[in-house]
Amino acid sequence: MAKDKKKSVSSDEAFDESPAETLTRLTSLDSKPALHLGSRLRNYFLTGLIIVGPVGITLYAIWWFINLIDAWVKPWVPQVYLPETYLPFTVPGVGLIFSIAMLIVVGALTANLFGRTIVSYGEIIVGRMPVVRGVYRALKQIFETVLSQSNNTFQQVGLLEYPRRGLYAIVFVSTPARGEIDDKVLKGEPVLSVFLPTTPNPTSGYLLFVAEKDVTFLDMTVEEGAKLVISAGLVVPPYQAKLKRLAREAKPKPRGKTPRTRQKTSA
DSSP, rough: HHHHHHHHHHHHHHHHOOOOHHHHHHHHHHGGTTOOOOHHHHHHHHHHHHHHHHHHHHHHHHHHHHHHHHHHHHGGGGGGGGGGGGGOOOOOOHHHHHHHHHHHHHHHHHHHHHHHHHHHHHHHHTTSSHHHHHHHHHHHHHEEEEEEETTTTSEEEEEEEEESSEEEEEEEEEOOOHHHHHHHHHHSSEEEEEEEOOOSSSTSSEEEEEEGGGGGEOOHHHHHHHHHHTTTSOOOOHHHHHHHHHHHHSSSOOOOOOOOOOOOOOO
């Protein structure tokens, strides 16, 4: 039992480990003679999976995104500007480069009076289309809100009793409620707009307006909260390790002996 306790690693220590520390811990077990060949191979496999897995998935996501943009943009690019016209192989990322350049050009054109006038006339034309105008206005408002207030969105993570008392769900606090919602919902109490994500896809979820007193704010960051949702609770932020470290840092340093105060004695 004592040997098993020594080999076990707490969940908080495991989450604090970097990939290099995990690699060192797993490979260090190879020096123990008690491990058989199968155990060593299993440790090597897990070590390789820890190192290669995140890197491989990240590279695949980048490659998929570049190919997706290329498939959309390259058909609109003249053949004279494509490297494949002069090279015997395909160069990935050309569509992405042209997309970034086009966005910069459009932004520069709309920064002056002439460009803003063209955009205004275009919005007037779109505003006269019954179905398109609703979609366009909603998307424009979402993009303006997200891009102009990117530093103020989802700054905190909280817990909310949902869907009934006794059950708690992770929510991302967006902003205090404003406008008509703030005026008509829970008058006299601060109201928050929170986003309740779904697992394992946090991009979908529910928008809820709740009283601020009903939200239990957490110390974890938004990134840590997203990891908790995506992993279905398997990846838990090392809260205990942080708590102990903060407690040690906040502990007052011992000072010199203070002179004792003399007690007054009654005559």
